[in-house]
Amino acid sequence: MLGKKRRRKLSSVPEAVTATKRMNLCAAVNDALRITLKKDDSSIVFGEDVAFGGVFRCTSELREQFGRNRVFNTPLSEQGIVGFAIGYAAMNCTAVAEIQFADYIYPAFDQIVNEAAKYRYRSGGMFNVGGLTIRAPCGAVGHGGHYHSQSPEAYFCHTPGLKVVMPRDPIRAKGLLLSSIRDPNPVIFFEPKILYRSVVAEVPVEDYTIPLETAEVVRPGKDVTLIGWGAQVNVLMETAQLAEAKGVSCEVIDLVSLLPWDAETVVESVKRTGKAIVSHEAPITNGFGAEVAATIQEHCFYNLEAPVRRICGFDTPFPLVHEKYYLPNKWRCVEAVFDLVAA
Amino acid sequence: MPTETRKEVYKTMVRTSVMDDIFYLAQRQGRISFYMTCSGEEASVVASAAALNQSDEVFAQYREQGLFLWRGFGLDEVANQCCSTTKDPGKGRQMPVHYGSKELHVHTISSPLGTQLPHAVGAAYHMKLKEEKRIAACYFGEGASSEGDFHAALNFASTLQCPVLFLCRNNGYAISTPTEEQYHGDGVLSRGQGYGIDALRVDGNDAIAVYAAVSDARSKCLSTQSPVLLELVTYRSGHHSTSDDSTRYRDPDELQSVGHQLSAIDRFRAYLYDRKLWTDQEDREFRDHVRAECLHALEAAERERKPPVTGMMSDVYETVPKHLHEQQYAALHQMGVDDL
Numbered sequence: 025m026l027g028k029k030r031r032r033k034l035s036s037v038p039e040a041v042t043a044t045k046r047m048n049l050c051a052a053v054n055d056a057l058r059i060t061l062k063k064d065d066s067s068i069v070f071g072e073d074v075a076f077g078g079v080f081r082c083t084s085e086l087r088e089q090f091g092r093n094r095v096f097n098t099p100l101s102e103q104g105i106v107g108f109a110i111g112y113a114a115m116n117c118t119a120v121a122e123i124q125f126a127d128y129i130y131p132a133f134d135q136i137v138n139e140a141a142k143y144r145y146r147s148g149g150m151f152n153v154g155g156l157t158i159r160a161p162c163g164a165v166g167h168g169g170h171y172h173s174q175s176p177e178a179y180f181c182h183t184p185g186l187k188v189v190m191p192r193d194p195i196r197a198k199g200l201l202l203s204s205i206r207d208p209n210p211v212i213f214f215e216p217k218i219l220y221r222s223v224v225a226e227v228p229v230e231d232y233t234i235p236l237e238t239a240e241v242v243r244p245g246k247d248v249t250l251i252g253w254g255a256q257v258n259v260l261m262e263t264a265q266l267a268e269a270k271g272v273s274c275e276v277i278d279l280v281s282l283l284p285w286d287a288e289t290v291v292e293s294v295k296r297t298g299k300a301i302v303s304h305e306a307p308i309t310n311g312f313g314a315e316v317a318a319t320i321q322e323h324c325f326y327n328l329e330a331p332v333r334r335i336c337g338f339d340t341p342f343p344l345v346h347e348k349y350y351l352p353n354k355w356r357c358v359e360a361v362f363d364l365v366a367a
Numbered sequence: 368m369p370t371e372t373r374k375e376v377y378k379t380m381v382r383t384s385v386m387d388d389i390f391y392l393a394q395r396q397g398r399i400s401f402y403m404t405c406s407g408e409e410a411s412v413v414a415s416a417a418a419l420n421q422s423d424e425v426f427a428q429y430r431e432q433g434l435f436l437w438r439g440f441g442l443d444e445v446a447n448q449c450c451s452t453t454k455d456p457g458k459g460r461q462m463p464v465h466y467g468s469k470e471l472h473v474h475t476i477s478s479p480l481g482t483q484l485p486h487a488v489g490a491a492y493h494m495k496l497k498e499e500k501r502i503a504a505c506y507f508g509e510g511a512s513s514e515g516d517f518h519a520a521l522n523f524a525s526t527l528q529c530p531v532l533f534l535c536r537n538n539g540y541a542i543s544t545p546t547e548e549q550y551h552g553d554g555v556l557s558r559g560q561g562y563g564i565d566a567l568r569v570d571g572n573d574a575i576a577v578y579a580a581v582s583d584a585r586s587k588c589l590s591t592q593s594p595v596l597l598e599l600v601t602y603r604s605g606h607h608s609t610s611d612d613s614t615r616y617r618d619p620d621e622l623q624s625v626g627h628q629l630s631a632i633d634r635f636r637a638y639l640y641d642r643k644l645w646t647d648q649e650d651r652e653f654r655d656h657v658r659a660e661c662l663h664a665l666e667a668a669e670r671e672r673k674p675p676v677t678g679m680m681s682d683v684y685e686t687v688p689k690h691l692h693e694q695q696y697a698a699l700h701q702m703g704v705d706d707l
């Protein structure tokens with residue numbers, strides 16, 4: 025399958041959009057949850073402080089509209105939240121659980137990795153928790169330090185049975201969250217919290233989904249392929265602009281889904297450009313970029329004109345005062361672009 | 368409580384409160400990035416700290432700044448931590464209020480909730496084996512008591528008979544979540560009984576009661592080499608943190624009636640006034656003095672340098688491994704510091 029030539033459309037958002045509304049990412053998430061609660065009687069939305077609207081306001085006014093049985097606070101226990109969600113989903117129902125910060129998902133690690141991910145497999149397909157979606161805000165915010173900034177996607181991408189998704193803007197957030205909720209597998213939906221309020225877009229008001237497992241070419245180019253996901257895609261778009269000013273054309277790919285991920289789109293691109301950079305906030309060692317780089321090497325070896333580069337966070341806990349030196353910002357990325365074209 | 372201690376406890380409560388006001392405002396002015404006040408809980412934290420021995424090993428949550436002050440943590444140290452300066456012993460790595468002091472036997476605060484509870488039990492086990500005449504004291508919120516780590520900690524402490532004192536600050540809320548949605552049954556207290564641990568509920572806004580209960584509990588931990596759980600019933604009269612707006616979920620009437628009626632500082636001051644241990648004038652002068660000291664500390668910290676970028680790579684391991692050395696080079700290069 026890999027390497028087969030095919031053109032991808034640049035955007036997967038419904039084309040015949042009727043009405044749109046200006047929304048930030050937080051409002052887009054809220055809208056997707058509202059649609060879910062309206063259309064799916066079995067759906068429930070819960071977690072720490074969810075009832076009053078959540079610490080990031082993503083669940084605001086849902087309780088007023090759908091009642092306390094369907095939108096509620098849980099006691100403060102992430103393993104409890106996910107374990108409970110698994111049981112509810114195992115009854116063929118829709119559970120949308122919120123983990124307040126991705127940094128606090130680890131108490132639920134066992135429930136996610138050993139239970140949610142293997143519920144179907146271990147029962148020979150008799151049982152499943154396809155109705156489970158775990159939402160968690162992730163990533164840098166400027167002043168979060170090591171317990172309010174982590175991007176733990178790689179831990180979960182090492183777990184067969186899970187799907188892992190991360191949107192880059194409000195339009196994708198709504199469509200991808202709806203897809204995640206309706207996907208018949210447990211999905212972890214990481215929301216880059218820096219985008220909650222900083223990015224606003226005209227979001228279709230209708231109910232729409234965006235396919236999981238499909239990467240998106242956000243910007244076409246011919247010299248270097250830049251690969252990222254979540255908020256980092258925006259950094260790569262800025263990188264591409266900087267590079268363009270110097271006459272270098274970058275293709276930017278948003279992976280959208282990390283597990284399973286769309287290697288085909290990446291491979292097709294790198295075969296054309298011969299150069300690739302993958303970039304994420306999480307520490308470089310064993311980050312998901314390693315998987316992407318290895319796959320590129322395997323499938324594009326004879327097309328590569330330079331080594332695949334990873335521009336990522338350093339192998340330290342996420343810093344506080346030194347956040348700006350830690351982050352793989354556009355300067356670090358564009359320097360790598362110029363290194364590659366000079367090679 | 369000895370007379371001199373009464374005055375000292377009261378003064379540290381006031382000191383905590385004045386400091387909180389100033390740092391809270393400093394956050395509002397954008398001078399620091401984040402802050403959490405201990406408003407309403409001064410008696411629970413300070414009077415309990417006073418009843419412990421200075422060498423008791425403390426594992427706290429994040430709202431126990433009063434204990435740090437009681438043990439001698441300076442306002443300059445507070446300011447340097449909150450401003451992430453070179454003078455922060457934590458090297459500017461953590462968000463404000465995540466203090467720690469090896470010298471004062473207070474382990475560095477960690478944001479993930481409940482994690483410190485089993486740590487305290489492990490530390491207490493060490494004290495038991497070494498027959499040290501001290502205990503581990505562990506503070507946590509009633510919200511944190513829902514975490515799995517809380518249950519593991521109580522069970523371990525009980526089965527391994529560890530001299531650990533669990534101090535639950537039950538302040539009515541975990542961010543927006545009221546206790547009615549946190550637990551049913553007889554509070555956090557009843558959990559102790561379930562695990563075979565002696566437990567007592569105390570009026571956490573009564574400094575004298577807190578002091579008496581903690582003194583007794585501490586003696587019991589030591590003499591029987593076993594855990595005790597205290598539930599200090601108090602009230603969070605401030606917002607959860609500077610990221611929170613409690614008017615979204617808390618009735619202002621509740622704050623007025625419950626919060627102010629129960630004010631630990633007002634109650635203790637009235638007690639001291641009655642007994643002629645403290646006067647209005649002393650109170651005013653003391654507050655002015657602390658305010659000046661705080662502002663001075665804050666201004667000094669603001670002038671202080673930030674830790675060097677090489678600090679990002681140290682302490683990840685005991686020595687900096689080769690790959691981090693290389694990454695450090697990349698970070699410095701990015702800063703334009705090419706000359707190593």
Ligand SMILES: Cc1ncc(C[n+]2csc(CCOP(=O)(O)OP(=O)(O)O)c2C)c(N)n1
Pocket residue numbers: 072100102124128131430478479480481507508509510511512536538540541542603607
């Ligand atoms: C494991 C974990 N989950 C969630 C959070 C986010 N969080 C920070 S404080 C808090 C509420 C804690 O309430 P409580 O234990 O009662 O302490 P209080 O703030 O009332 O002092 C929450 C949910 C966290 N820090 N760690």
Ligand SMILES: [Mg+2]
Pocket residue numbers: 508509510536537538539540541542
């Ligand atoms: Mg509380």
